[in-house]
Amino acid sequence: MPTVRFQAGDTVMGRWPGSNLYYEVKVLSFDAKTLLYTVIYKDGTELELRDADIKSLAGFKQGLARSRSRSRSRSPARTRRSRSRSPARTSRRSSSRTTEVRKEKLKEVLEVRLTPVAIPLENNSSNKHETKEENDAANKVNEKTEEESENQVGGRYNLRRRKDQSDGRPVELVKKMEEILPHAIPQETRKTTELEFGGRIGVVFWLLFLPVVVLAMLILCAQTDASLLNFSLSPPLLEPLWDWQVFGIVVLWLLFQAVLSLLPIGKVVEGMPLKNGKTLKYRINGFSALIISALAVGGAVYYEVDLSYVHAHFLQFYTSALLLSILLSIYLFIRSRCASEDERAPAGNTGHVVYDFFMGRELNPRIKSFDIKFFCEMRPGLIGWLVINFAMLLAEMKHKNLDTPSPAMLLVNGFQLLWVADGLWHEEKLLTMMDIVHDGFGFMLAFGDLAWVPFTFTCQAYYLVSHTSDLSVFWIVAIIIMNVVGYYIFRQANSQKFAFRRNPSDPALSYLKTIPTATGKNLIVSGLWGFVRHPNYLGDLIMALAWSLSCGFSHVIPYFYLIYLVVLLVHRDARDEHQCRKKYGSAWEEYCKVVRYRILPGIY
Numbered sequence: 001m002p003t004v005r006f007q008a009g010d011t012v013m014g015r016w017p018g019s020n021l022y023y024e025v026k027v028l029s030f031d032a033k034t035l036l037y038t039v040i041y042k043d044g045t046e047l048e049l050r051d052a053d054i055k056s057l058a059g060f061k062q063g064l065a066r067s068r069s070r071s072r073s074r075s076p077a078r079t080r081r082s083r084s085r086s087p088a089r090t091s092r093r094s095s096s097r098t099t100e101v102r103k104e105k106l107k108e109v110l111e112v113r114l115t116p117v118a119i120p121l122e123n124n125s126s127n128k129h130e131t132k133e134e135n136d137a138a139n140k141v142n143e144k145t146e147e148e149s150e151n152q153v154g155g156r157y158n159l160r161r162r163k164d165q166s167d168g169r170p171v172e173l174v175k176k177m178e179e180i181l182p183h184a185i186p187q188e189t190r191k192t193t194e195l196e197f198g199g200r201i202g203v204v205f206w207l208l209f210l211p212v213v214v215l216a217m218l219i220l221c222a223q224t225d226a227s228l229l230n231f232s233l234s235p236p237l238l239e240p241l242w243d244w245q246v247f248g249i250v251v252l253w254l255l256f257q258a259v260l261s262l263l264p265i266g267k268v269v270e271g272m273p274l275k276n277g278k279t280l281k282y283r284i285n286g287f288s289a290l291i292i293s294a295l296a297v298g299g300a301v302y303y304e305v306d307l308s309y310v311h312a313h314f315l316q317f318y319t320s321a322l323l324l325s326i327l328l329s330i331y332l333f334i335r336s337r338c339a340s341e342d343e344r345a346p347a348g349n350t351g352h353v354v355y356d357f358f359m360g361r362e363l364n365p366r367i368k369s370f371d372i373k374f375f376c377e378m379r380p381g382l383i384g385w386l387v388i389n390f391a392m393l394l395a396e397m398k399h400k401n402l403d404t405p406s407p408a409m410l411l412v413n414g415f416q417l418l419w420v421a422d423g424l425w426h427e428e429k430l431l432t433m434m435d436i437v438h439d440g441f442g443f444m445l446a447f448g449d450l451a452w453v454p455f456t457f458t459c460q461a462y463y464l465v466s467h468t469s470d471l472s473v474f475w476i477v478a479i480i481i482m483n484v485v486g487y488y489i490f491r492q493a494n495s496q497k498f499a500f501r502r503n504p505s506d507p508a509l510s511y512l513k514t515i516p517t518a519t520g521k522n523l524i525v526s527g528l529w530g531f532v533r534h535p536n537y538l539g540d541l542i543m544a545l546a547w548s549l550s551c552g553f554s555h556v557i558p559y560f561y562l563i564y565l566v567v568l569l570v571h572r573d574a575r576d577e578h579q580c581r582k583k584y585g586s587a588w589e590e591y592c593k594v595v596r597y598r599i600l601p602g603i604y
């Protein structure tokens, strides 16, 4: 006769299937045949658990206290050893696992992420968890149960439907799963209801407004008096909007970059798991493409190709890029009709043609191994931006009869070269960003990558060709310091988060304080991520300010990029906060309480 340790109505701690996380649950019944307890979580999810996966509240507290005291006396070397043993803690990318193993892993991740909205572990609910020791203690609790969890195989747990539902699925669970891993839910259960960018009317506005804004900005920038009051569409400016030769150059540039991206140099890495559990492979050779492009441009200058041609035909370059981005978007929209459910982006499949055209229906459109979105995001526009900057530098010298470029032009070129080179050096990290993982590839990104980036991000260099910015040595030094500080914050924050997400137990990151979340992931609450909730955005904005300040205060045009970035990052932050609140629930609230400001300390 089995011992029944718990009675119906008892509140106990139940382990969440597939994880080492324990939540407060209520015992509903015990089945003497299967030896399973039916328990209910706070959000109403019912599960059947083994006796070994249930602890009494008192026993759990004692175990926690014991593991805390053990963790204090444990040597760091031992901690490191035991941490690295856990398969869940090894880097996903660094390991060379087979697809089967990866699928298993994904299944496991899904299970862990299906965590209900529950009061997290006791050590998680108090403010004390902000200390490293507490955090370590939580790790020890998890370590203690690792062997047990290794013994758990499928069939031990049984997800049962709630009695009041007829579709056979626990509603809360499906809802939660949708929020955490939207790709994991079959399409018919998930309809995109939240329209972004002002919905169907909004995207019509953006479709027309964005191309016109760039055109207006370029026209304004070319005028000697670039003040808004002086804006005029005089014939000489609008006359040459199209040039076939320029169009040919833009097409050649795209082909050149495409060839570089296909060169068998650089490592091949796997992207994030897709809806179907598979991963796509990406060749990472962006930095090499930058070097080869620089050599090609250097060679062209050496053979006396006049790069100031780019400045003289800047409007035509823009219209060519605009046309190509429109053609690309149409191609993407048409081909997405053949894309399977698995290959579609949630946000761009609403059924509204214009909205879906703008947002993008297909997630990772590919021609064989050539990933069009990844290519467009990182290559032609970004590297093109640097080439345009350099062409503007030469144009400035030519137009102003200078032997050397102005200090302002040098600063702008240098700063932006650093930013782009940094992005290409860390190209692999883009694979985890929402643009690649979540957003479809439609007009917004196609236009953004091919037209917006190269023709608005270059506004400072373009402006400086026909305007002067006299900078004192003091200003130059101050601006350089500002850019260095911004870059440090931007890089540190991004690298720290990336490294932490890849391997949370990395000893090099053990100084970080974290908040555990119900999904099994932790949130960093110290260092830069404890300063504001988006330190990487802050760093980016400080750099953007340094770039604008290099052009003085005479006109608003050099501040165009800064204004864009503020709008984009504030919107992106709101989008991200919304997602994180849904994903992490009370842990995110906790994080927001500890780290009060989003981007600008004391202000926002």
Ligand SMILES: NC(=O)C1=CN([C@@H]2O[C@H](COP(=O)(O)OP(=O)(O)OC[C@H]3O[C@@H](n4cnc5c(N)ncnc54)[C@H](OP(=O)(O)O)[C@@H]3O)[C@@H](O)[C@H]2O)C=CC1
Residues within 6 Å of the ligand: 433, 434, 490, 494, 497, 501, 521, 522, 523, 524, 525, 529, 533, 534, 536, 537, 540, 565, 568, 572, 576, 579, 580
């Ligand atoms: N110049 C430009 O045009 C643009 C530049 N950028 C730059 O790109 C970079 C990346 O930006 P973006 O992808 O938007 O956002 P982030 O790199 O900031 O990623 C946000 C995600 O980070 C995770 N996260 C948030 N807080 C924490 C925390 N405390 N601890 C651990 N993880 C946390 C969450 O994901 P999870 O928990 O699921 O891992 C969250 O969804 C930024 O530097 C930005 O400035 C971005 C857009 C445009």
Ligand SMILES: CC(C)=CCC[C@@H](C)[C@H]1CC=C2C3=C(CC[C@@]21C)[C@@]1(C)CC[C@H](O)C(C)(C)[C@@H]1CC3
Residues within 6 Å of the ligand: 210, 377, 378, 382, 419, 420, 422, 423, 424, 430, 433, 435, 444, 445, 447, 448, 449, 452, 453
């Ligand atoms: C108005 C409009 C059409 C906006 C489109 C926005 C896109 C241009 C940007 C959205 C996020 C971007 C990022 C980069 C380039 C611009 C876009 C695509 C980025 C790849 C540049 C290189 C950086 O190092 C980065 C990787 C941080 C960055 C990521 C976001």
